[in-house]
Amino acid sequence: MSEIYTEYYHKKTGLVVGVEEVLFSKQSPYQKVEILKTDTWGNMMTIDDMVMLSEKDEFVYHEMLAHVVMFSHPNPEKVLIIGGGDGGTAREVLRHRSVKQVDLVEIDETVVRASKEFLPQIGNWEDVRLHVLFEDGIEFVKNASNEYDVIIIDGSDPVGPAEGLFEKSFFEYCYSALKKDGVLTAQTESPWIESYHPSMKKVFKALDILFKHSSMFLGFIPLYPAGMWSFAFASKTSMYNAPEVTQRIEAGLNEFGSDLRYYNKGVHLSSFALPNFVAEIIR
C-alpha cells in the first residue's frame, strides 16, 4: 500500500506525507487515533487527522516542552503531565534526577496502547517513578492542591477533548495544584494559524492574570502547521533569572550526557525571543 496523508491547516493549504502502511487505526470514545508508517518521518501518530508526532521529529517538541520548564525550577520532584499519552514528554522529564514522581494523566488509553506498540522507543514506560492514570486531566487537576512542582500540559489542538485545556478555569485549577514556587508549561499552537489566535490569546491572558510571571517561547516543529510552534511558560514566583537557569542547565545537561538533539542552553534562552508579529498576537 502507498498513499498520501494530507492535512489542510487553512483551506487547501497544508502538508502531505507519503504513507507506506496504516499500522493502527481506531476510533476511541474520544477521538480517532492512527499510526502511519511514513516515507520520511518513521512512524507517525495522528489524532482526528492531525499530526501529533513522528519518530523522527518528536525530539523537538518533547525536549522543548519538558526541559524549558524543568530547568526553570530549582528542584523539581513531583511533576504532573496532562495528556502526553505517547510518553515522550515523560521520557524527557524522567532524565532529571531530582524527579521522584511523574503523574501522567491521559484521558485516552488508546493513545498509550498504540504508542507502546508502534512508537516503542518514544516512551520510557518502565521507570518506576512514572504513574500513568487514564482520567480526565481537568477533573484530576481540579482535585489536586499544593502538590506539584511542575505541571506540563501536553494536549492536542483546542478542538475535541483538549478544548478545555485552553480555558481560564483550567489554569486556575493548575495554579492551585502547584506548590507555591511551582511552574507550568503548555503547548499553545502555531502563531501562523489565525484561527487559533483566539485560543492563544485566552491562554496567555489567563496566565498573565493568575501567575506572577508568564511568557511565550517557540520551537521549530516540521510536522506542525507552518513549522513554528508556540509554548506558554508560567511561574508562581518571578521568572527565575537567566544566570541561575543557565547554571542549572549546565549542571543538568552534564548529568544527562549528550543525548539531546534540539535543546541546549542557547536554545532555551533564545526561544523566548519573539518575532514582532508573534508578540503582537498576545500583546
Next chain:
Amino acid sequence: MSEIYTEYYHKKTGLVVGVEEVLFSKQSPYQKVEILKTDTWGNMMTIDDMVMLSEKDEFVYHEMLAHVVMFSHPNPEKVLIIGGGDGGTAREVLRHRSVKQVDLVEIDETVVRASKEFLPQIGNWEDVRLHVLFEDGIEFVKNASNEYDVIIIDGSDPVGPAEGLFEKSFFEYCYSALKKDGVLTAQTESPWIESYHPSMKKVFKALDILFKHSSMFLGFIPLYPAGMWSFAFASKTSMYNAPEVTQRIEAGLNEFGSDLRYYNKGVHLSSFALPNFVAEIIR
C-alpha cells in the same frame, strides 16, 4: 480555476497550497518562473516548481537576510545583492539610511518582470540608490575588488542556475569583492532536508577557511521545506560584539519606525542559537 500546488521535498512528503489562479508562467532561458494566486498566502512565486516566496510570508526571509548582516556592519554604504530578483531583500536593505548604492545582480530578467507585475508591493524599485543588473552574479562578483561593505547572496536552491552560489570559488570572489571590514550573508537551505546537507557543509567549510568569523543563524519560513531555514553570516574581521550590534539595532530600528514584522533585537541575537542536530551538520 482551483487546484492544488504540491511541492515534495522528500519522496511524497511536502507541502500543498490551494491555487485560485495561475497569474504568470514562463520558461525563461534559466528556469520556469510562475506566480500563483493562492488561497492562504496571497500571490506566490515558484521557480522550477519550488516556492520562492509569497506576499504573506516574505517578510520573514527578507528581514532576516537583510538586517542581520546590515546591522553587523558599522556603516554599510555599498551593498551587493546576488539574486533577489523579487526585490524584497533590496527593499529591506534600502531602509538603512547609511546605504548609498545597492547593486542587485539577477541573472533572470523574467523574475524581476514577473515580480514588478504580480508582487508589486514587495520591491522598492523606484529608489534611486538601487541599480538592477541582469547578469550572472558569479561573473559579476569575480570582477569586483575591495568594493562592497556588504554582500547578500539571495539565490535559489543548489540545483539549476544557483548551484554555483554554493561553491568555494564563489565565496573566494565574494571575499575579494568585499572591503577589508566587509560582511556577507547567504541563504543556506533547510537543516531538516538531508539531501541539502552536503551543500550546507560546503558553504560553511568555505566560509570558515576564508573569513575571520562565520556562523549560522535560523529563521522560521512557513513555505520552505520543514519550516526551518538556515542562513550563513561571515565577517572579514572578528564578529562584532553583541553590545555594539545591539546599540546599532536600537538606533536603526528607531529610524525605520515600526514597520518590521519579524526582525527585532532579540530575534537577531537569538537566531544564532542552534539546536544540537543543526550545529552537528556544520561541525
